Amino acid sequence: MKLLLSSLLLASLCALSSWSVSSPGGRTVTQSRDVSVEEGGAVDITCCWTLESDRFRVHWMKNQTVIKNEIIYLKNHSHGSPLNETTGCSDLTFTNVTPEDSGRYICKVTEEIPSLSTVEGNGTVITVRTRNHTARGPTSSLLQSPGIIALAVGAPLLLVAFVCFYSRRRRQARAASVIYEVPHIDSEEVEMDKHSTSSSRGSSEWVSATPSRLYGE
Known part of the structure; x- marks a missing residue:
């Protein structure tokens, strides 16, 4: 009983810690969840799949640009014999990361034999924190x-x-x-x-009256 509960708990944790995409035919591609890392640190993301193929190609892409390409062959498989489901993983490792490494990384798995088909994951987002984020974070956010x-x-x-x-x-x-x-x-x-004007009139009257007095005398 304890073993059963432990298995269920482990399965639940695995389901919560990754992104999984399934396609018709039982093909599944699972990628790591988003991760945050400090500048100068290291980070590793994975892409795992379940396919029925004896040869397939794995592409790691960022912004529609291929940054890693792998070709994988099945060993000990006879041509024409039935194919069994094959599970594999591919890692993408970063050391001494820089802010330019931030972005979404998508894993695309392409079956080449017996038929051509492609399945891709939902992607893993890497966020790189700058070293002075803690020291200058509040000031820069205030200024912005x-x-x-x-x-x-x-x-x-x-x-x-x-x-x-x-x-x-x-x-x-x-x-x-x-x-x-x-x-x-x-x-x-x-x-x-x-x-x-009044002064002028008074002066005129005084002047006109003076001669009459003179003549009267």
Whole structure:
């Protein structure tokens, strides 16, 4: 009973730790799950299959580009005899990884004999973390925050708008002051004109009255 439970648990863990793709005819390709590794480290991903073929080709691809190619032959198999299911695995190993190694790696298995057919896995994503991720991560994320970027761009614009608004209000206040003072100056000039006119009339009357008095004497 314990052995049965252990077997079921192991099967469940294997199912959770890999991606599997099946095709008609019982062909199966299983790849490792996604993995994250620090820059400069090493990582190994696998591709396993169950096929009925005595010769097949394994392609490891990234961005539709073949980066590893293997041809595998079955040993001790007589030509024309029935084929049994064959299980095999292929490894893709990285040492001293760099950020350029990040990406999705797809394993494609092609049967060549007795018939041509291809099965591929769902792919394994490798994520390479930079060495300064922990030390500079918060600072870089803060600088890349949309709110910080918007504030950095918007603050100068707000400052320019405030300066323009303040200058415009000052010009309007100065213009209103000039408009208010101009009528005041005109009224003073009118009063001065009235005073000068009255003085002129008084002088004229005094001058015209003086000769009559002289002649009367």
